[in-house]
Amino acid sequence: MNNKIKSILKQAELYRSQGLLNEAREKYQTILDLIRKTDQIKNKDKLLEGLEKKMILLEKDIELVTSAPTTPEMSEHVNTLIKKLFSFTKDSEKSTEDDAALEGAIALAKFGQFDGAIVEFGKLLEIDRLRVTSAKNILRCHLTLESKDDALNQFAEWESSDLFSPEQLEKIRVLFNDMLEKKGMAASQVNEQAEEAAAEIDEQDDEEEILDISAVAITFDSGPHKGEQFELDVSFQSGNIISLIISSNDEVLVESLKVGVKLEEVHFYSPIAIFRGSGVVSAMTQIKSGPKKGDFSLDIKIESI
Amino acid sequence: MAVFNIKKREIECKIVYYGPGRCGKTTNLEYIFKSHKKQIDGEMVSINTEGDRTLFFDFLPLELGKIKGCDVRVQLFTVPGQVQYSSTRKLVLKGVDGIVFVADSMEVRREKNMLSLKDLQHNLKEYNMNIFKIPLVLQYNKRDLAEEGIPIMSIEKMEKDLNRQIKVPSFPGSAVKGDGIGKSLQSCLQLTLQYLNKQLNWTK
Ligand SMILES: Nc1nc2c(ncn2[C@@H]2O[C@H](COP(=O)(O)OP(=O)(O)OP(=O)(O)O)[C@@H](O)[C@H]2O)c(=O)[nH]1
Numbered sequence: 001m002n003n004k005i006k007s008i009l010k011q012a013e014l015y016r017s018q019g020l021l022n023e024a025r026e027k028y029q030t031i032l033d034l035i036r037k038t039d040q041i042k043n044k045d046k047l048l049e050g051l052e053k054k055m056i057l058l059e060k061d062i063e064l065v066t067s068a069p070t071t072p073e074m075s076e077h078v079n080t081l082i083k084k085l086f087s088f089t090k091d092s093e094k095s096t097e098d099d100a101a102l103e104g105a106i107a108l109a110k111f112g113q114f115d116g117a118i119v120e121f122g123k124l125l126e127i128d129r130l131r132v133t134s135a136k137n138i139l140r141c142h143l144t145l146e147s148k149d150d151a152l153n154q155f156a157e158w159e160s161s162d163l164f165s166p167e168q169l170e171k172i173r174v175l176f177n178d179m180l181e182k183k184g185m186a187a188s189q190v191n192e193q194a195e196e197a198a199a200e201i202d203e204q205d206d207e208e209e210i211l212d213i214s215a216v217a218i219t220f221d222s223g224p225h226k227g228e229q230f231e232l233d234v235s236f237q238s239g240n241i242i243s244l245i246i247s248s249n250d251e252v253l254v255e256s257l258k259v260g261v262k263l264e265e266v267h268f269y270s271p272i273a274i275f276r277g278s279g280v281v282s283a284m285t286q287i288k289s290g291p292k293k294g295d296f297s298l299d300i301k302i303e304s305i
Numbered sequence: 306m307a308v309f310n311i312k313k314r315e316i317e318c319k320i321v322y323y324g325p326g327r328c329g330k331t332t333n334l335e336y337i338f339k340s341h342k343k344q345i346d347g348e349m350v351s352i353n354t355e356g357d358r359t360l361f362f363d364f365l366p367l368e369l370g371k372i373k374g375c376d377v378r379v380q381l382f383t384v385p386g387q388v389q390y391s392s393t394r395k396l397v398l399k400g401v402d403g404i405v406f407v408a409d410s411m412e413v414r415r416e417k418n419m420l421s422l423k424d425l426q427h428n429l430k431e432y433n434m435n436i437f438k439i440p441l442v443l444q445y446n447k448r449d450l451a452e453e454g455i456p457i458m459s460i461e462k463m464e465k466d467l468n469r470q471i472k473v474p475s476f477p478g479s480a481v482k483g484d485g486i487g488k489s490l491q492s493c494l495q496l497t498l499q500y501l502n503k504q505l506n507w508t509k
Pocket residue numbers: 017018019324325326327328329330331332333357358359360383384385386387446447448449450478479480481482
């Protein structure tokens with residue numbers, strides 16, 4: 001009997017030392033029950049007293065762990081690291097620095113560093129292409145910080161400045177209203193532990209291993225738009241030919257992309273990596289009917305990645 | 306997400322240590338930090354909370370040198386294993402190229418191992434990745450506890466629990482002693498680089 005108790009006690013102490021506090025509590029409880037039930041134990045009262053003390057300390061630890069802060073304020077160094085590590089379009093060239101900065105700011109917000117994120121998004125308001133997204137995220141950060149007034153003030157300030165075009169402002173207004181509405185509703189609590197205990201894994205179809213390009217970023221290396229970068233979604237891919245839709249309003253692209261034009265700097269985005277390579281415009285046709293009527297369908301042949 | 310720079314012939318990939326709370330992910334990285342000094346390319350960064358539990362992640366950069374004419378850099382990460390940090394865990398997994406799943410050999414953690422593997426599958430799916438395809442190895446950690454008389458599961462049992470379907474390389478290990486830690490990492494790196502080479506074709 002004594003040996004059994006000793007062995008369980010050893011387990012309890014080990015679980016405790018590894019921070020497995022619930023497991024430790026369970027074992028201490030088992031020992032307590034065992035001792036209480038048995039008569040032929042020396043120093044029974046002393047043992048029980050000792051164990052109960054351990055239990056109280058353990059409960060305190062459990063309390064400490066469950067109430068630990070979930071988003072500590074982090075040093076500038078760690079913030080910088082997070083921005084760097086969680087921006088996946090990071091790049092040594094100027095072209096996608098802004099995208100990387102946006103991703104970095106989003107990562108900061110996701111890690112709960114809202115004040116830092118607001119500062120970063122603020123810098124990106126300068127960039128036309130990212131302005132609406134950044135503004136939206138700034139408002140979202142304020143609302144997450146429960147500072148609705150700050151969000152409202154910020155929006156009022158933007159309304160009276162000429163940083164945004166009327167269309168941009170309208171877009172933001174719609175999103176902002178939506179956010180405020182959502183905030184009004186009670187957040188539903190998701191019980192994450194309610195998942196059932198089974199490691200059964202749904203097998204998925206074994207589809208062909210091909211390199212999917214989901215988007216491209218084209219940087220012109222000559223002409224009037226030298227150095228400018230354009231990001232486009234890929235609508236269709238067949239082997240090394242990717243097809244994109246270009247809006248007829250996108251005059252720069254319609255003008256610059258003609259059949260035969262070599263694209264020396266293209267970033268190809270695939271689920272596993274971003275490739276840098278080159279391509280050539282192999283076809284360009286105007287869409288004659290349907291919702292995209294008037295727009296252009298552009299084929300790019302991937303030359304090297 | 307591996308980044309492949311064709312001009313500079315550089316590749317950078319991301320390996321994530323995944324597994325239930327307290328299974329020894331951070332201890333794995335600490336051991337690698339101590340034992341792979343030559344390949345370490347900077348400091349280990351840990352963002353912890355009460356009781357040394359990982360709150361956000363641990364990060365350790367490695368520099369493997371040239372492999373088939375390409376400079377290979379690796380970022381090692383651990384996720385926070387505790388259930389309540391599920392959204393951070395998912396964020397850290399983003400852009401992963403290879404995974405070391407660390408399972409806890411202790412009997413009392415059996416169910417937590419299985420839940421964590423399922424959680425991994427779920428999170429990969431959210432990123433359009435497939436647990437059957439991603440480079441993945443299993444590590445059965447804390448084998449040293451057998452000597453201490455702590456109930457641990459047999460390798461066969463753990464294989465049945467965790468590896469019956471995914472069928473990936475698996476290694477017994479002890480992160481405190483360092484047993485099997487280098488092996489699991491090397492195996493994972495090998496799978497990852499093979500996989501990336503198939504996709505990126507950098508050795509051609
Ligand atoms: N005996 C033994 N203890 C181990 C081993 N690996 C880890 N531990 C102990 O287990 C406890 C948890 O280890 P960590 O490395 O912090 O675990 P983790 O997986 O990073 O935990 P979270 O960050 O909470 O997810 C510590 O007390 C370690 O000393 C091992 O191989 N053997």
